[in-house]
Amino acid sequence: MSTDDKAAHIRRLLDTEGDSVQANTRVFNQGRYAATEDLEDYEELKDRAREIKEEAISRLPELIEELTEAVEENGGHVYLASDAADANRYITEVADDAETLVKSKSMTSEEIDVNEALEATGVDVYETDLGEFVIQVAEESPSHIVGPAIHKSREEIAELFNREFETDEPLETAEELTMFAREYLGERVKEADVGMTGANFLVAESGTMLLVTSEGNARKCAVAPDTHIAVSGVEKVLPNFEDLQPFIELIARSGTGQDLTSYMSLLTPPVSTPTIEFGSDAPLSEADGDRDFHLVLIDNGRMAMREDPELRETLYCIRCGACANVCANFQHVGGHAFGGETYSGGIATGWEAGVHGQESAGEFNDLCTGCSRCVNQCPVKIDIPWINEVVRDRINRGEAPSEFDFLVEGLTPDAEPGGVSLQKRFFGNFGTVAKLGSKTAPVSNWLAELPPSRWAMEKVLQIDRRRDLPKFADETLQEWFLAREGLSPTEADREAVLYPDTYTNYISPERGKAAVRTLESLGVRVLLPDLPESGRAPLSQGMLSTAREQAHETYAGLAEHLDAGRDVIAIEPSDLAMFRGEYEKFLPEASFDRLSAASYEICEYVYGLVTNDPEKTDVLTEGPGRVAYHSHCQQRTMGLGEYTETLLEDLNYDVLTSTVECCGMAGSFGYKEQYYELSMDVGYELEDEFEAAGQRDRTVLASGTSCTDQLDVLLERKPHHPIELIAPDLG
Amino acid sequence: MSTVDTFENALDGLAVETTRLAPEAFEGVLEEVIEKPAVGTLSMESVSLEGTPVATDPTPNQLTESVTGVTGASLGIAEYGSVVLPSTSGGAEPVSLFCDLHVVVVSAEDIVPDMPTAVGTMATTLADGRESAIIATGPSATADMGALVRGAHGPKRVHVLVIEQ
Numbered sequence: 001m002s003t004d005d006k007a008a009h010i011r012r013l014l015d016t017e018g019d020s021v022q023a024n025t026r027v028f029n030q031g032r033y034a035a036t037e038d039l040e041d042y043e044e045l046k047d048r049a050r051e052i053k054e055e056a057i058s059r060l061p062e063l064i065e066e067l068t069e070a071v072e073e074n075g076g077h078v079y080l081a082s083d084a085a086d087a088n089r090y091i092t093e094v095a096d097d098a099e100t101l102v103k104s105k106s107m108t109s110e111e112i113d114v115n116e117a118l119e120a121t122g123v124d125v126y127e128t129d130l131g132e133f134v135i136q137v138a139e140e141s142p143s144h145i146v147g148p149a150i151h152k153s154r155e156e157i158a159e160l161f162n163r164e165f166e167t168d169e170p171l172e173t174a175e176e177l178t179m180f181a182r183e184y185l186g187e188r189v190k191e192a193d194v195g196m197t198g199a200n201f202l203v204a205e206s207g208t209m210l211l212v213t214s215e216g217n218a219r220k221c222a223v224a225p226d227t228h229i230a231v232s233g234v235e236k237v238l239p240n241f242e243d244l245q246p247f248i249e250l251i252a253r254s255g256t257g258q259d260l261t262s263y264m265s266l267l268t269p270p271v272s273t274p275t276i277e278f279g280s281d282a283p284l285s286e287a288d289g290d291r292d293f294h295l296v297l298i299d300n301g302r303m304a305m306r307e308d309p310e311l312r313e314t315l316y317c318i319r320c321g322a323c324a325n326v327c328a329n330f331q332h333v334g335g336h337a338f339g340g341e342t343y344s345g346g347i348a349t350g351w352e353a354g355v356h357g358q359e360s361a362g363e364f365n366d367l368c369t370g371c372s373r374c375v376n377q378c379p380v381k382i383d384i385p386w387i388n389e390v391v392r393d394r395i396n397r398g399e400a401p402s403e404f405d406f407l408v409e410g411l412t413p414d415a416e417p418g419g420v421s422l423q424k425r426f427f428g429n430f431g432t433v434a435k436l437g438s439k440t441a442p443v444s445n446w447l448a449e450l451p452p453s454r455w456a457m458e459k460v461l462q463i464d465r466r467r468d469l470p471k472f473a474d475e476t477l478q479e480w481f482l483a484r485e486g487l488s489p490t491e492a493d494r495e496a497v498l499y500p501d502t503y504t505n506y507i508s509p510e511r512g513k514a515a516v517r518t519l520e521s522l523g524v525r526v527l528l529p530d531l532p533e534s535g536r537a538p539l540s541q542g543m544l545s546t547a548r549e550q551a552h553e554t555y556a557g558l559a560e561h562l563d564a565g566r567d568v569i570a571i572e573p574s575d576l577a578m579f580r581g582e583y584e585k586f587l588p589e590a591s592f593d594r595l596s597a598a599s600y601e602i603c604e605y606v607y608g609l610v611t612n613d614p615e616k617t618d619v620l621t622e623g624p625g626r627v628a629y630h631s632h633c634q635q636r637t638m639g640l641g642e643y644t645e646t647l648l649e650d651l652n653y654d655v656l657t658s659t660v661e662c663c664g665m666a667g668s669f670g671y672k673e674q675y676y677e678l679s680m681d682v683g684y685e686l687e688d689e690f691e692a693a694g695q696r697d698r699t700v701l702a703s704g705t706s707c708t709d710q711l712d713v714l715l716e717r718k719p720h721h722p723i724e725l726i727a728p729d730l731g
Numbered sequence: 732m733s734t735v736d737t738f739e740n741a742l743d744g745l746a747v748e749t750t751r752l753a754p755e756a757f758e759g760v761l762e763e764v765i766e767k768p769a770v771g772t773l774s775m776e777s778v779s780l781e782g783t784p785v786a787t788d789p790t791p792n793q794l795t796e797s798v799t800g801v802t803g804a805s806l807g808i809a810e811y812g813s814v815v816l817p818s819t820s821g822g823a824e825p826v827s828l829f830c831d832l833h834v835v836v837v838s839a840e841d842i843v844p845d846m847p848t849a850v851g852t853m854a855t856t857l858a859d860g861r862e863s864a865i866i867a868t869g870p871s872a873t874a875d876m877g878a879l880v881r882g883a884h885g886p887k888r889v890h891v892l893v894i895e896q
């Protein structure tokens with residue numbers, strides 16, 4: 001899709017499906033927060049679930065064998081299908097004599113397009129999950145892996161049903177629509193020759209499957225017809241029955257926010273339930289039909305994913321949908337933009353790259369901004385942003401170099417091969433851009449704002465001209481720092497390196513100056529060495545080699561300071577998130593451990609200092625005052641937002657904290673022409689919170705630089721970093 | 732709180748009614764709770780459907796025409812208000828699924844506190860015996876039509892009878 005097409009596609013979805021998707025994902029998202037908050041051993045359950053999945057995937061070939069033996073012992077059949085065509089061939093053979101087949105919801109069956117294959121051989125297929133039923137009647141595709149029809153409002157569904165089914169009385173309420181579907185599909189269930197289900201989990205030792213549903217349709221599909229076909233990816237196998245326990249307790253909470261779904265079916269087919277001849281007057285005990293069970297295990301790229309060290313983690317996914325529900329971008333556009341051929345949401349990049357190929361993943365992969373809000377929500381602790389970045393890197397490498405490459409060549413001393421889009425190279429090398437821009441400020445500021453430049457930037461780099469570009473400061477933080485005298489070692493209680501991130505150094509030195517002043521007044525000798533970029537910018541563009549290189553260089557630049565026992569303090573949360581998170585992937589374990597243990601976010605650090613010595617608060621600027629605080633997404637994922645909040649409250653400020661998952665800017669995302677409108681749409685939610693009646697007098701604070709840019713556009717009030725508010729008075 | 736109290740509390744949160752009763756009171760309570768016509772299948776030591784208006788060993792026609800289905804639960808899970816419904820050759824699965832009202836009978840002593848205990852028990856009964864069961868928690872439900880509706884494909888209402896010795 002071209003940039004313009006993509007922008008138009010997103011705009012259309014924002015207008016048509018955005019409201020419904022937003023309303024529904026918000027209910028799921030808040031439900032999950034509430035349901036997991038009450039869960040005492042949430043973290044242990046996630047650890048256990050992760051462990052079980054790791055073991056299961058490492059033992060997968062032997063577990064598939066064990067499962068096959070168990071199912072066959074029980075009297076069922078197992079077919080291991082190499083790909084979609086193979087699976088469909090087997091399924092259509094089993095359903096050869098069938099006139100109709102009823103299905104419960106299964107994403108894996110969508111992945112292989114089994115409905116089309118069955119219809120082609122003359123079998124009528126009915127989706128019985130009510131959401132899937134709506135989609136089938138509307139001839140659309142699911143917009144969410146758990147709630148396939150969340151992009152449709154009740155009114156739209158009513159209109160659809162009234163048009164398609166010509167009911168006596170027009171249907172209107174949710175109750176009427178549900179009862180109509182129940183009746184209609186109830187009849188289809190009774191007539192059906194074959195029932196098809198998915199499987200959420202399969203137990204190797206016993207051949208038991210767990211089906212997670214609330215409607216009861218999967219139960220009906222499994223027992224009403226005599227023949228049951230279950231379609232499942234090979235990755236669903238677990239060793240033992242008891243391994244199901246953490247998943248039973250996590251899956252509904254993570255997905256829709258229920259403690260459990262209404263029905264957790266533990267079926268060991270063929271089941272002992274007698275066959276049911278609907279319309280018969282012979283007692284069930286006299287039924288003499290045989291039950292036939294087929295388990296179709298689908299590889300379709302999964303065994304290769306298992307061998308791929310970066311995609312392997314995707315196989316742990318239990319498809320709860322949490323990573324979609326928590327995602328600000330997903331909340332606004334849904335799976336029809338944030339999804340590939342079958343899967344949607346954050347983890348879809350891994351699934352699509354694995355089962356349909358990189359091209360399908362490439363269609364939507366950029367919508368993951370790496371905000372990391374999904375990471376703590378995933379019940380199997382998958383590093384979802386990382387999978388997105390890795391696949392982005394692979395897509396970049398696969399693309400042909402651009403004719404405009406020479407334009408950014410000088411700006412981009414990166415380690416990437418040609419093929420990375422110019423837009424990505426520009427943002428991935430933003431540090432270099434800033435360095436050059438700053439040298440020539442204010443000329444560069446003035447130039448960048450000239451209409452021809454904005455036109456060229458939009459044309460070549462697809463930087464949206466509706467965005468204000470950051471203005472380079474006349475004096476960088478480092479220049480200011482070198483020209484002054486700090487604390488001497490003898491005056492200080494401790495020493496710390498303040499990490500001069502690109503934004504703070506070149507664009508917004510005030511926050512850096514405030515940080516230096518604060519630290520020094522609290523007895524910390526500050527060092528501000530010339531350090532490389534952290535690697536965050538190239539990483540977010542999928543430029544992994546450059547990110548890795550910068551990680552090595554940054555560590556090299558910090559190692560001596562760590563040896564000297566100095567702490568490392570970051571102002572920009574996304575850089576701290578590199579030190580504490582992604583560096584684990586780039587650095588030797590010991591290096592990562594040292595740096596991550598010694599690094600802090602500025603307000604976290606100040607909080608620590610004043611907690612150890614409460615009298616020190618006197619030097620800070622105290623309230624009273626009313627503030628509206630937006631914590632940074634990665635800062636919240638690291639659990640650090642609270643330090644700033646508590647610090648402000650301890651200093652006698654009345655704090656309103658935003659509840660949105662993301663401001664919408666997410667680094668460079670909001671600058672990109674194709675995503676500008678989505679970025680603003682996400683931002684308006686934050687605007688609503690801070691512009692609500694009675695809140696407009698509050699001083700606006702934000703920890704992240706891109707959040708600050710976004711808030712600056714959204715609000716009349718100028719946002720500041722919290723450290724600027726609490727830093728000692730200049731006087 | 733006793734395990735049974737916890738169970739009852741959790742069921743209350745699921746909009747499921749609970750009646751605690753002694754085995755002797757079973758027939759009378761059952762009559763009050765069911766809506767006719769009713770079908771059922773139950774194999775418990777302390778109580779039986781014999782002599783009640785509930786038709787046992789139903790035909791498929793009775794099954795689809797009845798308002799109430801009565802079955803037993805092998806376990807109750809107190810913290811969730813869940814009942815474990817074993818699939819039997821007597822047709823407990825369709826009886827618990829096709830009628831609007833599902834009446835579940837469970838012995839107080841079979842109510843376990845939490846999910847790990849329940850799964851542990853099922854590992855030896857269900858998995859080792861290669862059996863099937865449903866962990867049912869509240870009535871059938873859907874939110875796919877724009878609001879929460881009870882009774883999507885399965886029962887619209889559930890009533891749990893706890894037999895206390």
Ligand code: SF4
Pocket residue numbers: 254316317318319320321322323324346347377378379380381382384
């Ligand atoms: S990646 Fe994790 S959060 Fe996302 S659907 Fe899979 S299990 Fe759920």
